[in-house]
Amino acid sequence: MRAQHDLEADRVAAAFGGYTSCLRLEAPVTAANDGLELLARRVPADGPWTVGGLDETEAVTQSLGPAPDGGPLEIRVECRTSRTASRGKQHSVVIEPDWTVRTPHDLEAERVAAAFGGFTSCLELVDKVIPAVQSTLPLLLRRRLARLTRTKDERVIWSAVSVRGCRCHRGTFTSARDAATHLRSPAHLVKQYAVSPRPLTNVLAAVEGAWGGIDAPTAEARARADRVVREFRGSESLWAAGLHPEHVLEFAALAPGIDEPLPEAFFLGVAYSGVDVTWLTATVASRPETAGAAWLAWVPADKGSAYLSALQDWYSLGLSRRQIEALTIEGVSITAAEALARTTGRALRTGGADLAAWALAGCRPTVEHFQVLDQHGLGSTYSPSRAAVDRLVEVAQRYSPSPSRTELGVLLSLEGTQRGVEVQLERGIRSMAELIATHRRTWHDS
Ligand SMILES: [Zn+2]
Numbered sequence: 001m002r003a004q005h006d007l008e009a010d011r012v013a014a015a016f017g018g019y020t021s022c023l024r025l026e027a028p029v030t031a032a033n034d035g036l037e038l039l040a041r042r043v044p045a046d047g048p049w050t051v052g053g054l055d056e057t058e059a060v061t062q063s064l065g066p067a068p069d070g071g072p073l074e075i076r077v078e079c080r081t082s083r084t085a086s087r088g089k090q091h092s093v094v095i096e097p098d099w100t101v102r103t104p105h106d107l108e109a110e111r112v113a114a115a116f117g118g119f120t121s122c123l124e125l126v127d128k129v130i131p132a133v134q135s136t137l138p139l140l141l142r143r144r145l146a147r148l149t150r151t152k153d154e155r156v157i158w159s160a161v162s163v164r165g166c167r168c169h170r171g172t173f174t175s176a177r178d179a180a181t182h183l184r185s186p187a188h189l190v191k192q193y194a195v196s197p198r199p200l201t202n203v204l205a206a207v208e209g210a211w212g213g214i215d216a217p218t219a220e221a222r223a224r225a226d227r228v229v230r231e232f233r234g235s236e237s238l239w240a241a242g243l244h245p246e247h248v249l250e251f252a253a254l255a256p257g258i259d260e261p262l263p264e265a266f267f268l269g270v271a272y273s274g275v276d277v278t279w280l281t282a283t284v285a286s287r288p289e290t291a292g293a294a295w296l297a298w299v300p301a302d303k304g305s306a307y308l309s310a311l312q313d314w315y316s317l318g319l320s321r322r323q324i325e326a327l328t329i330e331g332v333s334i335t336a337a338e339a340l341a342r343t344t345g346r347a348l349r350t351g352g353a354d355l356a357a358w359a360l361a362g363c364r365p366t367v368e369h370f371q372v373l374d375q376h377g378l379g380s381t382y383s384p385s386r387a388a389v390d391r392l393v394e395v396a397q398r399y400s401p402s403p404s405r406t407e408l409g410v411l412l413s414l415e416g417t418q419r420g421v422e423v424q425l426e427r428g429i430r431s432m433a434e435l436i437a438t439h440r441r442t443w444h445d446s
């Protein structure tokens with residue numbers, strides 16, 4: 001099997017808790033490999049699973065036949081020989097385990113006839129409808145995750161990989177369940193594969209009937225998966241949202257150290273957010289909390305490695321989501337908290353919390369700022385208000401050069417009021433250092 005990864009490197013990483021879905025994809029093929037035993041064991045005997053918005057992979061589609069027993073599937077079809085005919089004669093076709101189709105027709109001759117204007121509905125059946133059902137089967141059996149994205153603007157919006165002319169092209173969905181249900185619906189498939197509705201629903205019904213259990217996971221699989229999902233009958237609603245109980249169990253293992261059930265949001269995040277699962281596992285392990293895990297599962301890998309490692313640092317320190325978001329937005333790294341802890345004798349976590357209090361107001365004080373604030377007893381007790389700093393930034397525009405937002409925030413904390421800062425600005429003070437220097441002079445003069 002060829003993949004774009006260095007699978008050997010991925011395997012070494014997996015031995016240390018790393019993860020890549022492609023390894024898993026490869027697992028059934030190389031199950032004899034010693035290093036893969038653990039991963040291979042997690043792969044159900046009846047076929048591979050895909051994770052994290054992979055494209056339709058041949059490995060998945062080829063491994064599932066039209067019937068679960070690996071045998072052929074015989075279906076009755078209506079054979080129309082004219083484009084305008086609404087009905088036709090019934091006959092059987094046989095879908096072989098490799099999805100080749102046996103019909104009573106000489107299809108090559110029918111193809112030649114079609115080029116000259118002839119028509120046989122079985123040509124579409126064989127060339128388009130049955131391949132469409134073959135491609136869709138992994139989605140119907142929840143062996144392949146749907147391609148969904150969630151955007152969080154003013155409201156949460158789910159969108160599917162849309163197909164022109166379909167309702168998913170014009171609109172979005174309010175839940176993963178709705179979006180995934182649409183992607184499996186005949187209305188969507190007809191547009192996606194440009195096939196006639198009647199033969200499609202006919203073949204779908206036959207294949208679904210053969211496989212069974214398309215509407216819900218088996219009771220046994222459900223019972224196992226329900227144990228790791230917090231919501232009542234969680235595995236069923238996740239099934240509707242496109243996740244197999246095996247996905248649910250596999251994803252739960254990405255939250256090491258958490259023994260209690262995880263919220264559905266965690267599983268949907270892993271499935272659809274594009275989170276880096278290796279990062280997720282390491283970050284959750286550093287502080288195993290369900291609410292944290294459900295949040296982290298929604299952080300997409302495309303935020304970049306600098307952002308992700310900063311988030312991980314702050315998270316493991318025990319800060320709240322609000323604090324961490326403020327710090328990452330302001331681009332404050334853990335080294336700032338380390339320097340603050342080293343210089344002022346604070347605990348590292350306190351340093352992070354103090355930096356976060358200022359980050360929430362859009363300020364990034366230096367170690368020198370904190371040293372002066374500490375002298376005034378303000379270092380860990382004062383929380384600047386964002387609105388107050390906003391007003392001050394506006395006022396300060398009248399003074400040239402106007403101080404930075406952080407200097408204004410620190411001046412405000414030392415002076416106590418906006419008016420007090422304005423007085424200092426009138427006197428030409430533009431920074432904390434200048435304010436301290438004048439205070440010293442005043443002290444010396446008196
Ligand atoms: Zn026919």
Ligand SMILES: [Zn+2]
Pocket residue numbers: 162163166167168169182183187188191
């Ligand atoms: Zn659609």
